[in-house]
Amino acid sequence: MYQSMGAHPDEVNGIAGTRFAVWAPNAQEVCIVCDQNHWKHGEFYLNSSDAGVWSGFMPGVSSGDAYKFSLRGQNGEFFEKCDPYAFYSELRPKTASIVYDLENYPWQDEQWIQKRAETQWHDQPITIYEVHLGSWKRPKDGRQFFTYRELAKQLVEYVQQMGYTHIQLMPITEHPFDGSWGYQTTGYFAPTSRFGSPHDLMYFVDYCHQAGIGVLFDWVPGHFPTDGHSLGRFDGTCLYEHADPRKGFHPDWGTYIFNYGRNEIRDFLLSSAHFWIDKYHFDGLRVDAVASMLYLDYSRKEGEWLPNPQGGRENLEAIQFLKDANISLHGEYPGILTIAEESTSWGGVSHPVYNGGLGFNMKWDMGWMNDTLRYMHFDPIYRSHHQGELSFRMIYAFTENFVLPLSHDEVVHGKRALISQMPGDLWQQFANLRLLYGYQYTMPGKKLLFMGGELAQWEEWNHDQELDWKLIGLEKHDGIRRLIGDLNHLYRSEKALYETDFTPEGFAWIQCDDSKNSVFAFQRTATDTEEHVIVVANFTPVPRDGYRIGVPKPGFYHEIINSDAKIYGGSNMGNAGGVYSEKISSHGMSHSITLNLPPLGLLIMKPVSTPQKPAKKIAE
Structure with missing residues (x-):
């Protein structure tokens, strides 16, 4: 359209x-x-x-x-x-x-687009840096924002250094209120003019692609604002929204809800979804607030919602719209990604439509995020009583294709920054944060981290100011940044950590019931079952010397990541680069290794044919 x-x-x-x-x-x-x-x-x-x-x-x-x-x-x-x-x-x-003529931009990303069309992303590494362009960095010359072109060069250099595969932009569709972060959109076909022109945004995406970085687009079809100049009551009547506020008004956000059952509205939204991939070459859409679209009673009390014709709470019209969007997008643009932010247990969000699903490639695992952060908030002395909050995830981990998110939503509205959420003294806070990131990067699922998390900034995110870049140069904060960079590069290089993110054959618990010591150990395996890594995490500040772990085969186990390493700001307790296995049965396996587990630390061990020196870290 x-x-x-x-x-x-x-x-x-x-x-x-x-x-x-x-x-x-x-x-x-x-x-x-x-x-x-x-x-x-x-x-x-x-x-x-x-x-x-x-x-x-x-x-x-x-x-x-x-x-x-x-x-x-x-x-x-x-x-x-x-x-x-x-x-x-x-x-x-x-x-x-x-008025703007979108044509005649000299795209130079043909190789990227061709490669994208040939890529099956499910068995590829995806590590996403979530960015709010208005507050990542700000100019010092009196301007409020950098332009898309300026941001392209700065952001790509940083993302490459840190090892991310994708950037995910919080909504850059036009919006009147900065404090909405773009989630109250007034221009479904207009990039915000805060950072420049449409061609400037094309340059941003093109520049990322030429540097080998994918760009995802945060898209908001779930609601729209009531601003007088916008879509609401467009011709004096309820045109884009339902007339009945029980279906047409969102009580949480004070916004209108699209009338998904009206063909013209479906065409409008489907056109918007296609537009950003067609004209701007975005590599996919992260669809916001999908749960609010699926349920007619979402955030509503009894009597405040209308059931569907079958008497149920499912929004049948929105469900069909999401299916149609995914079918048409994947049919027309092979290799793009659609990722749902869906916070309930709705089945099949990331399953194909022909198998009864909604057709998304992936879904945010909000359960993992909530359970893991809740566990990390406990003082380590109490974690022994909550072992199941971490192990529970593996009961459902392969029911969907999950992304593990530590997003902007976890560092706003009084929740505090991630480092500030960690318990203990200063040393323990940093150790806990390193442990959290190590756990995220080794569990099955693609990865997402909101900007600033890699800096361990103390203040929660503020959209009106840039990240706390002055923390660079401070030892403990630099240690977190180095760890994230090394985890990104390791995740991308070790097939065992990404090839089987969505298949149960790629994961096995070795130890998940040692609640007394709050220790977890598991194995990640690549499609080639000979290629695997062992992960051991100690969620207490008590060092564990000589902790025995069963291993699937004999040999030397190289310590490829130790979150307690000195370069990350840790105490440098470890295993001198690796250990040999012994023919002593443990955890149902005929061979085992004994490890020195650092306090609040995570180890990644890889079997190698011959002992070797620790690999030089990218961050060094």
Whole structure:
């Protein structure tokens, strides 16, 4: 629909101008208002069709010109609206749409797009850096924001250094209120003008692709704001939203909910999803608040919601929309990813539609995040009573294709930064955080970390200021950053840590019931079952000397990561680079190794044919 709706520069009979089209079936008349007609209603009328689409060609309006639609409603009232299909908008607090020609950007990412189409991401490493562009870094020259082009160079260099495979942008669709972080979108086809023009954003994505970095796009089809210039009551009636507030108004966020059962609205949203991948070459969508779309009673009390025709609480229209979106996106753009933020136990979110699923590639594992952080919040002396909170995850770990997220949601609204959530004295807080990250990177599932987590910044995220970059150079904070970099590079290089993220054959507990010592041990195995690593985690500050762990085969076990290493800010307790196995049975295996487990530490051990010196760390 974006090819015909909205504003498109054109030429008719040798006269340059712009074609306009907008859907407003209940309006009595629609005009274009702009500088050329002094923003007066009645100076340039659009013609209506039987489908309720108003269209026309206005001479003299060209790329860069601001405009709005001025509508007269059924009761004679006048109001101005921005273009639902606008490609560009004025910088807030202004709200007019801007004519923009998206064509003629010189893309240079053909190799990336071809490789993407040939990639099966389920058995590939995916480690995602979640970024809010407005607060990652800010310029020192008085400007509020860097441009997309400036951010491309700085961010790609940093992400490459840290070893991430993908950047995930929090919503950059146009939005009027900075404090919504982009989740209250007014422009479903317009990148926010805070950071520059549409071509500037294309440059950002192109630059990332040429550097081998994928870019995911945070997309919000679950709700939209009530701002007067936006989609709400667009032609004086409930057009994009349900008329009944029990289906059309979201009580948590004070926003409208799309009417997924109306074909024009489904086309609008499906077009938006395709648009960002088609025109901007994004590598996929992270779909926000899917749970709020699936349930009619989401965050509602009895009597505040309407059941579906079968009497159930499932939103059948939204479910069908999500299925249609995934079918069409994956059919047209092979190799892209769709990832659901879905916080309930809804079955089959990441299963194919033909198998009864919703068709997403992956789903955020909110259960892992909640259980793990709750466990980490306990003082280690009490963790022995909560062993099951970590081991429980493996009961359901392969029912979906999970991403393990430590996202922006965990460091806002008074929750504090991750380092501040860790118990104990200063040393234990940093050790606990290193242990948390090590555990995240070794459990089955793709990885996501919100910006700033790698710096161990003390203050929770504030969208109005940049990250606490002055922490770089401080030993303990640098240790966390080095560890994240090494975990990223190790995860990408060790098939056992990523090839079988979604299959039970790739994981086996070795020790999960030693609650007395709060020790966990498990094996990760690649598709080639000869390739595996052993992970051992000590969740107490008590060192464990001579702790015996069963291993699947004899040989030398190289210590490839020790979260307690000195370069990470730890006490440097370990195993001198590795240990030989012994023919002593343990944990149901005929061979075993004895390890010195560092306090609040995690070890990753890999069997090798011959002993070797520890590999030089990337961060060094």
